Amino acid sequence: MNTTALVFMIVTQLIITGITLYFFLKVLFIKPKVDVNEDSYIENDEQKNNESK
Amino acid sequence: MTTNKEAWGTRVGLVLAMAGNAVGLGNFLRFPVQAIQNGGGAFIIPYLVCFLLMGIPLLFIEWSTGRYGGQFGHHTSPLALNRMSKFAFWKYVGVFGIFSNIAIASYYGYIESWTMSYVYHSAVGTFKGLDQHSVANFFDNYLNIFTSTTGIPFEAVVFFLFCIVLNTWVLSRGLSGGVEKVAKIGVPLLILFGIFLVIKAVTIKAGTDGAINDGTVGLNFLWTPQYDSLSNPKVWLAAAGQIFFTLSLGQGSVHCYASYVKKKDDIALNAMSAGWMNEFVEVVLGSAIIIPISIGYLGIDRVVELASSGGFGLGFRTLPFLFQQWGSVLAAISGIAFFGLLFFAGITSSLAMGTPVMSFLMDEFKWKRSRAAMGFGFCVLILGLPTVFFFQNGVFDEYDYWAGTVSLVFFAMFEAILFTWVFGIKKGWAEITDGADITVFPIFKYILKFITPVILIIVFFGSLVRPENDDWSKISFSGWKLHHESILSKIKNENIGPNNTYFANQFYAETSGTIDTVYSDLNKTYILIKPNNGTSKTVETKITNKAIVKKGDIVNIGDPILEGKFTNNVFFINISRLLLVSLFVTIGILVFIAYHKRKKEGTL
Numbered sequence: 001m002n003t004t005a006l007v008f009m010i011v012t013q014l015i016i017t018g019i020t021l022y023f024f025l026k027v028l029f030i031k032p033k034v035d036v037n038e039d040s041y042i043e044n045d046e047q048k049n050n051e052s053k
Numbered sequence: 054m055t056t057n058k059e060a061w062g063t064r065v066g067l068v069l070a071m072a073g074n075a076v077g078l079g080n081f082l083r084f085p086v087q088a089i090q091n092g093g094g095a096f097i098i099p100y101l102v103c104f105l106l107m108g109i110p111l112l113f114i115e116w117s118t119g120r121y122g123g124q125f126g127h128h129t130s131p132l133a134l135n136r137m138s139k140f141a142f143w144k145y146v147g148v149f150g151i152f153s154n155i156a157i158a159s160y161y162g163y164i165e166s167w168t169m170s171y172v173y174h175s176a177v178g179t180f181k182g183l184d185q186h187s188v189a190n191f192f193d194n195y196l197n198i199f200t201s202t203t204g205i206p207f208e209a210v211v212f213f214l215f216c217i218v219l220n221t222w223v224l225s226r227g228l229s230g231g232v233e234k235v236a237k238i239g240v241p242l243l244i245l246f247g248i249f250l251v252i253k254a255v256t257i258k259a260g261t262d263g264a265i266n267d268g269t270v271g272l273n274f275l276w277t278p279q280y281d282s283l284s285n286p287k288v289w290l291a292a293a294g295q296i297f298f299t300l301s302l303g304q305g306s307v308h309c310y311a312s313y314v315k316k317k318d319d320i321a322l323n324a325m326s327a328g329w330m331n332e333f334v335e336v337v338l339g340s341a342i343i344i345p346i347s348i349g350y351l352g353i354d355r356v357v358e359l360a361s362s363g364g365f366g367l368g369f370r371t372l373p374f375l376f377q378q379w380g381s382v383l384a385a386i387s388g389i390a391f392f393g394l395l396f397f398a399g400i401t402s403s404l405a406m407g408t409p410v411m412s413f414l415m416d417e418f419k420w421k422r423s424r425a426a427m428g429f430g431f432c433v434l435i436l437g438l439p440t441v442f443f444f445q446n447g448v449f450d451e452y453d454y455w456a457g458t459v460s461l462v463f464f465a466m467f468e469a470i471l472f473t474w475v476f477g478i479k480k481g482w483a484e485i486t487d488g489a490d491i492t493v494f495p496i497f498k499y500i501l502k503f504i505t506p507v508i509l510i511i512v513f514f515g516s517l518v519r520p521e522n523d524d525w526s527k528i529s530f531s532g533w534k535l536h537h538e539s540i541l542s543k544i545k546n547e548n549i550g551p552n553n554t555y556f557a558n559q560f561y562a563e564t565s566g567t568i569d570t571v572y573s574d575l576n577k578t579y580i581l582i583k584p585n586n587g588t589s590k591t592v593e594t595k596i597t598n599k600a601i602v603k604k605g606d607i608v609n610i611g612d613p614i615l616e617g618k619f620t621n622n623v624f625f626i627n628i629s630r631l632l633l634v635s636l637f638v639t640i641g642i643l644v645f646i647a648y649h650k651r652k653k654e655g656t657l
Contacts, residue, residue, distance in 0.1 A: 001269045001272060001273040001276070002273060002277060004094075004277060004278060005094060005272070005273045005276040005277040005278075006273075006276075008094050008097070008276050008277075008278055009094070009272060009275075009276040012097055012101075012276075012336065013336065013337045016329065016332050016333055016336050016337055017333060017337055019329050020326075020329040020330050020332065020333040023322060023325045023326035023329055023330075023491075024068070024326050024329075024330060026322055026326070026490065026491070027064060027065060027068050027322060027323065027326045028065060030322070030490050032064075033317060033318065033488075039315060039317070039318055040060065040061055040064075040067075040313060040314045040315045040318045041060070041061055041062060041063050041064055041066075041067075042060050042061070042062045042063075042229055043062050043063045044063075
């Protein structure tokens with residue numbers, strides 16, 4: 001590969017991979033809202049119900 | 054009240070489903086071909102600029118419009134858009150948000166069924182020992198539905214039916230029990246398959262297994278910037294178009310998925326995560342599979358020629374043969390991986406097309422989930438069968454052009470104007486940032502208001518009056534010749550050529566050149582015309598028709614070459630348009646009924 005193509009490819013792919021991982025990890029590890037019964041996700045409700053038992 | 058009690062199971066499930074909605078066959082088949090046709094590495098620059106200025110803002114608009122509509126029990130575009138303005142007009146613009154999904158699913162389901170069939174054929178070793186011509190012929194024969202490659206009669210129809218039944222069954226399991234589960238399995242598997250194929254592609258060595266180039270030659274070709282193409286409006290329009298297809302924007306499916314997110318919950322981070330995941334699959338994986346492998350074995354010139362007829366040619370007519378060069382075991386694994394990843398990319402998108410239709414029926418007409426899923430399956434079957442039976446007569450392309458291209462741009466343009474100018478950027482910005490788990494850069498407020506709608510208007514009008522050969526310098530007040538793919542040219546049927554009557558007793562040459570071959574195969578006669586310049590064109594006809602030209606004859610456009618009974622493609626093209634218009638009008642009437650029903654109930 002010529003140097004320009006290689007640099008262009010690596011920089012673009014690293015930026016895209018980095019941003020994708022950053023946002024996805026944020027989605028994975030961010031804590032649900034405190035009032036989980038009001039949120040959009042069934043599993044959070046189940047978790048809350050189990051905790052209250 | 055609505056019978057619709059759908060909800061997402063987990064946040065990751067929602068993001069993966071939304072990413073699966075965006076990731077489609079185009080990520081692997083369309084993007085690399087677009088990049089090659091538009092300046093290689095230089096295409097990436099306008100592509101990423103369009104992603105930032107149009108893709109991300111539209112994702113914000115669609116997610117927040119969806120969540121906003123969901124607060125009032127509107128899970129589909131028509132009544133969600135109606136809620137944002139007092140003008141009745143907007144709910145009819147919203148009809149596109151249901152129409153596009155049914156129409157696209159009708160032909161998309163057919164491609165999805167090809168991938169399913171090719172997984173099967175790769176697994177049982179159908180392509181083992183076949184030469185390149187035979188593998189290409191296999192695809193042509195498959196599309197000729199009367200040919201069976203497995204012993205099953207009407208094989209293409211059987212796979213298509215199976216595909217619709219599978220989609221209907223998953224949809225009938227609901228959002229968390231069906232769509233989300235498929236996304237949680239499909240998206241990670243798709244990425245794994247993709248990584249495996251990327252490694253295989255970039256490690257191709259010239260001289261090994263029949264390769265004539267290293268895998269990196271393809272990457273070099275794709276990523277070498279040609280900066281002069283940046284000043285070409287064609288490249289920018291192509292980049293903007295690709296962003297639409299790849300993010301599934303202007304379709305109404307994002308509205309629907311986001312409508313099940315509650316008001317206090319984040320949409321900004323979810324939108325960014327799903328959007329960037331799609332970019333990762335497209336730019337990082339999609340660019341490093343099909344092109345490096347094809348160029349590795351066929352060389353740059355041949356691949357550029359094949360790419361001129363689109364990604365399907367490379368994907369279905371060529372790759373199964375190239376996989377054979379790696380030995381029978383690796384060929385089977387690679388075939389399953391490649392067509393498997395296309396299948397998962399396809400099904401996660403087609404499920405997203407089904408959800409708005411089901412939600413509309415459940416919200417407005419109180420249909421139960423399973424009945425609504427069957428309603429969607431039935432519509433797709435009725436509209437999809439013409440694409441299966443008359444694929445080679447242009448029905449598929451017609452659906453793709455009007456529903457899968459023009460409708461998306463049209464709808465996105467109007468929804469951007471509605472959100473930023475009619476609903477108002479102040480309220481719109483509050484919707485985007487409400488509950489956000491990330492800081493949305495304030496610059497997006499200005500991009501949303503001033504740049505995104507302008508880009509969309511330019512893209513729409515550019516597509517409307519696109520000049521011949523994409524030569525924008527020809528635009529003048531005295532008029533210009535239109536590109537055959539421009540909307541106006543399509544409406545006027547300017548690209549139809551000399552066979553412009555529905556029925557005829559003669560078939561006329563559509564290309565000038567020399568008759569290269571006349572041969573018969575599987576009850577069909579083929580006439581190959583070698584044009585004076587450009588690539589060969591094959592005319593295919595039934596054996597009952599008689600060729601009135603022979604090898605070596607010189608023909609001009611409009612010269613008769615066949616005699617017999619002909620039903621020309623223009624007939625099928627106009628029937629397709631009639632079907633699409635009927636679908637749009639029917640949905641428009643249903644929206645009208647739903648609106649008045651809601652008004653009476655006081656639940657608008």
